[in-house]
Amino acid sequence: xxxxxxxxxxxxxxxxxxxxxxxxxxxxxxxxxxxxxxxxxxxxxxxxxxxxxxxxxxxxxxxxxxxxxxxxxxxxxxxxxxxxxxxxxxxxxxxxxxxxxxxxxxxxxxxxxxxxxxxxxxxxxxxxxxxxxxxxxxxxxxxxxxxxxxxxxxxxxxxxxxxxxxxxxxxxxxxxxxxxxxxxxx
Amino acid sequence: xxxxxxxxxxxxxxxxxxxxxxxxxxxxxxxxxxxxxxxxxxxxxxxxxxxxxxxxxxxxxxxxxxxxxxxxxxxxxxxxxxxxxxxxxxxxxxxxxxxxxxxxxxxxxxxxxxxxxxxxxxxxxxxxxxxxxxxxxxxxxxxxxxxxxxxxxxxxxxxxxxxxxxxxxxxxxxxxxxxxxxxxxxxxxxxx
Numbered sequence: 001x002x003x004x005x006x007x008x009x010x011x012x013x014x015x016x017x018x019x020x021x022x023x024x025x026x027x028x029x030x031x032x033x034x035x036x037x038x039x040x041x042x043x044x045x046x047x048x049x050x051x052x053x054x055x056x057x058x059x060x061x062x063x064x065x066x067x068x069x070x071x072x073x074x075x076x077x078x079x080x081x082x083x084x085x086x087x088x089x090x091x092x093x094x095x096x097x098x099x100x101x102x103x104x105x106x107x108x109x110x111x112x113x114x115x116x117x118x119x120x121x122x123x124x125x126x127x128x129x130x131x132x133x134x135x136x137x138x139x140x141x142x143x144x145x146x147x148x149x150x151x152x153x154x155x156x157x158x159x160x161x162x163x164x165x166x167x168x169x170x171x172x173x174x175x176x177x178x179x180x181x182x183x184x185x186x
Numbered sequence: 187x188x189x190x191x192x193x194x195x196x197x198x199x200x201x202x203x204x205x206x207x208x209x210x211x212x213x214x215x216x217x218x219x220x221x222x223x224x225x226x227x228x229x230x231x232x233x234x235x236x237x238x239x240x241x242x243x244x245x246x247x248x249x250x251x252x253x254x255x256x257x258x259x260x261x262x263x264x265x266x267x268x269x270x271x272x273x274x275x276x277x278x279x280x281x282x283x284x285x286x287x288x289x290x291x292x293x294x295x296x297x298x299x300x301x302x303x304x305x306x307x308x309x310x311x312x313x314x315x316x317x318x319x320x321x322x323x324x325x326x327x328x329x330x331x332x333x334x335x336x337x338x339x340x341x342x343x344x345x346x347x348x349x350x351x352x353x354x355x356x357x358x359x360x361x362x363x364x365x366x367x368x369x370x371x372x373x374x375x376x377x378x
Contacts, residue, residue: 085323118321121286160322 040179052181053173054101055145060152061091062185064164086164088112090185091133091154092171096145105145107174108137112157112167113182119170120163122155137171224346224356231362237355239287239347240319242280244359245326249274249338249366250373253330255308264376267307271334272369276343276361279326282319289315290348294331295358297340302333308375328375338366 044050049058065087081087092110096102112120122135133152134140145151159167171181229235234243252268253275267273274294292304292315304315314327329343343359 082323116284118284119286120320121318158320158323163322 038178041182042179043182044184046184046186048184050181050183052171052179053104053176054098055094055096055105057171057181057183058093059090059169059183059185060093061089061154062169063089065089066161081158084161085158086161088157088159088164088167089154090157090169091152092137092169092183093150093152094137094145095150096147098147102145102147104173104175105138109172110137110153110155111170111172112159112163113170114159114163114166114168116163118163120157120159120167122157222352224351224354226356226358228358228360230360235357235359236283237345237347237357239284239355240280240282240289240345242278242289242345242357242359244276244278244343244361246277247274247361247363247367248373249335249369250371251369252372253308253375254372255375266372269332271332272338272366273305273373274331274333274338274341275373276329276331277326278314278329278343278345279324280314280319280345281324282321284321286318286320287347288318289345291344291346291351291356292329292331293344294333294337295342295344296333296337298337300337301344302331302337305330305332307332330375335366335369339363 042050042052044057047059049056051057066081090110090112094105096105110122133154134143135153135155137145137153139145139151139153157167165186168185169183171183173180227235227237229243231244231247234241249272251272252266253273254264254266256264280289294302296302304313308330314325314329317325317327319325333341341361341363343357343361345357345359346355348354
């Protein structure tokens with residue numbers, strides 16, 4: 001067998017062996033990474049009601065303000081919003097179908113996500129003075145979700161102007177991870 | 187005989203070249219800290235510098251002999267903190283890139299390589315490192331450090347979102363302190 005043929009065969013073998021070695025060394029880590037970062041998203045159209053984690057979810061109201069909102073008494077105490085930002089208030093209606101669904105609401109988050117994948121947590125930079133509905137999925141001591149009863153909660157977000165018209169609300173329940181619910185706002 | 191001598195010379199050269207190559211490899215391969223340490227992004231006072239998950243700008247810097255502070259919302263808790271060195275106060279602005287993030291590491295890197303962590307004597311009131319940064323929204327606050335007066339000149343601000351920034355961004359912002367500025371008598375963190 002000539003030397004050049006040996007070299008060619010060696011190179012051909014490398015094409016198979018190199019990926020095989022890589023997979024043997026790091027295949028499990030890759031699969032674990034994929035599992036951890038998997039996102040299973042259910043998308044609900046604007047105004048639609050969607051099942052998720054044993055509850056029905058719907059956007060009840062969605063407002064944005066470029067400055068202090070008109071109902072300041074039961075809204076914000078922030079005198080002015082930072083330049084270049086908008087206030088977004090999202091009110092969510094839910095109905096838990098059973099006790100397990102009510103319990104799942106204890107570990108629940110609402111966030112805003114825009115088309116570029118940026119996400120915002122509620123409450124940053126804004127202060128609620130007084131509200132007529134709770135600000136958490138699991139409510140308050142005297143106003144908590146009940147089985148088969150409608151329940152409302154709302155949260156305020158500060159987002160950049162360029163994102164205010166391009167955001168959706170995303171609900172995450174720890175018990176449902178990696179599944180999440182995206183409620184379209186527009 | 188001459189053929190044998192030539193072969194020996196060639197062998198000697200090969201050994202020398204091999205040794206030189208080994209030495210070059212040894213010197214050029216990064217050590218463990220270099221391979222697993224942070225990825226440094228450098229910037230200067232007054233300019234935005236981008237990390238993987240956040241961007242930050244050091245706006246102003248000053249030194250003071252004492253700092254006045256209070257517990258949030260408790261006016262009668264006013265107190266003044268002095269130091270055997272100086273307080274270095276950096277007014278900074280930061281914003282997240284894609285998702286909410288906090289500044290988990292704020293340090294001063296001195297000219298001789300020492301690092302001083304953000305002081306914990308003052309709590310997190312008005313300090314930038316206690317705030318959650320949101321994408322595209324600028325958050326402003328101070329970062330306060332306590333360090334010997336002779337370590338101020340040449341100091342750099344180090345910021346990262348994690349206390350241990352393994353293979354992740356670490357900002358090193360030159361505070362343009364060629365010489366240590368004269369310290370104020372006190373800095374008021376309450377009415378800044």
